Amino acid sequence: MFLAPAVFFLTVWILYPLIDTVRRSFLYRDTNRWIGFHNYKEIFTLDTTVTAIKNNAIWIGVVPALVTAIGLIFAVLTERIRWSVAFKTVVFMPMAISLFAAGVIWRVMDQEDPHLGALNAGIGAIHDTFRPPGALPDAEPSTAGLTGSPQRGFVLQTPLRPGDVARLGLTGISPDNVPHGAVQAANPTPKAHGITGVVWRDFKPGGGKTGQVEQGELGLPGVTVELRDTAGKRIDSTSTEDNGTFAFDDVDASDYRAAIGPKTFAKPFGGIAWLGPKLITPALIIAYTWVWAGFAMVVIAAGLAAIPREVLEAARTDGGTEWQVFRRVTVPLLAPVLSVVFITMLINVLKVFDIVLSVAPGSSQDDANVIALAMWRSSFGGVNDYGLGAAIAVFLFLLVIPVLALNVRRFRREA
């Protein structure tokens, strides 16, 4: 009698859905057509579900161990520092927000554009210190005579002799990115014993004629031009004027080439595609570990506090080093707590869902897929294949059972 309400709610919300899910897993899509184990076969043949299973295996292999290890390290270290409460609070803070909100935060942090994503902004700041971006990162040659690549620099293929003029036209430079102080480009005047030339933005509204300095086209000041011999060895270098012109005076009679070095075209850090198909699972694991490390740390710290001090003292008195004490005394004594954390994380990771949905953008969701997400996407994500979704749910349930059994057995033993 007293059990009636509990039985009622259990039936409505646990038992009925459970049985109906199993029944549905043998039916075709949203119909009542019986198709046996076809849906289960699909789990192991469809690209999306196979990726999901593989990814889940990675999650299981990495996350519980990683979270437990980080939790253990934090717990042991915070025992020794003065501001441990502040530190613990900070590490535990992510637990206070929902996984979905944490996902949204990481989605923003992981953005590829360094102007948007904090992670790439940090990497970019370091990268640009060591390899500063050039003045004209997007520039390209305007004529076929100027060959090369931004990585190796561009070389004018026309042989130059003293008295010749080199025209190095560049395009793909927006008016806003023209170096400061630029004025109308000038046609260089030939010099008897020198080589002169011009580097200019070979573009005016409508396109203009390529290879010719025209009215309305700006010179590019401050560009380093190299004079090379026919073997490609650098002889001399100079910088361009405000109107784009440059000159090498008193050059020996020989064949030369004019080139612009790769430094001018060095691109600023473009960002790492954390949310792209290749890095999405590692990015998700980092985010997930960030959330759960606090939980592991607090539980392990509690276990650590319960270890009798005398044992540690005794070990130290016996001449054990700190590492030996940690390895041979602390960790074995903590084993029950560590396994609680590990198993809890194992269950959490098996059903990981919200962080994947919130962090992975549509274009890489397939590459980030996990079993729980595959279940949801098959049933409700527009596919409306309830049969397959139910089959995945049952599969997931079967995966969780051994871990649950392990947990229950341990509880019994402890009680």
Place this chain on the structure above:
Amino acid sequence: MRHYRWYVLGLFALVIAGLVAAGTAGGARHARGVSGDISIIGKWTGGEQKSFQAVVDAFEKQNPDVKVKYTPGGDNTPQLVSTAVAGGNPPDVAILPQPGLMRDLARRGAAKPITFAKATLAKNEAPVWLTLGTVKGKLYGLFFKAANKSTVWYNVKLFKDAGAKPATTFPAFLKLAKTLKASGAKAYAIAAADGWTLTDLFENIYLRQAGPAKYDLLTTHKIKWTDASVKSALRTMAKIVGDTGNIPGGRSGALQTDFPTSVTQVLTDKPKAAMEIEGDFVPNDVKADVKPIKDYNVFPFPSIKASTRAGIVGGGDTVIMLKSNAAARALISYLATPQAATIWANRGGFSSPNRGVKSSAYKDPLNRKTSLALANAKIFRFDMSDLQPAAFGATTGQGEWKLFQDFVSNPKNVNGIAAKLEAAAKKAYGK
């Protein structure tokens, strides 16, 4: 402690009883004459919701005994409506983003015919809209809000910097992109993180290149996706999505750019790209303080073959009736009139297939241009992916959306993608 538990349980039971009662109340009340409550689940949220509310307010004024309750469902509307129908408690009226679900519900008998509105619609709308709303000879769907997806939006300043002019033919369009690049601007903002923008681009190319007849065949999967016409459309598409140096962040950047972000790349005072190839709803996502004509403008998607010059690919939101009562019928009849459409047209961000809406109703000149082009299109085709099974045409991370994204990653793989598209289509059509 035990008392407390009973209290909680009791409260729980009460809440559930209340929910059940609230759920059945709408259906139990049989309206005589035009009075009663109408519940609507619709896809319009935010500004669109406000505009629709204005349309509804005018209806409530005409029928003081009717109360309309609108629940915005956003992107989850199909799931919400299917679940409500499956649970035996559908709303009176639903507004769906894709006609696929409407057909499905009509076939299952969950949607009710709206034959009473047919005469009004036939008078005001092009026959294609009625055909689209008809299932097994009966009219079920009313297309209240439509979208012209054959538009290219551009940043006026970047065009001026490059001395560029809108293109009317495809070769001119490619030359325009080249000129833009030479001027230092990126030509295309591509929102490849959202697969539907890529299907829209493909459909625009396919309709112009292969023609409307083939378009219809491909829509119903009567020709295969490995057909030569599909491959040649993919090759044309590659000229745009494969122009890596002309896209902010290149192709990988495009794959991480969602639609609202891509709009902010073009329709802004600090542009990253010059053109956005998407529908008339693009200005809804403008965040910067920019004005039409002065800062941004629009031109029709360029023609590829002369015979399909005026072709327009479009979409539309369908109003369907799930319970046939007098109040719901009155609302549907009202939505079929030009007056109802005019209210939203006045407020902007709206294209009506209703030709009864006067051009002066559209206050925004660009909105007027795209809406009139749509309502009077000579060749009009509904968004192909919206007419296909959702698993193939409209699902994040699979089918067309996913495969077109793969195509952006590797635009050379025309044959491979065509084969994968065909395999996915075959599966979705249950063959």
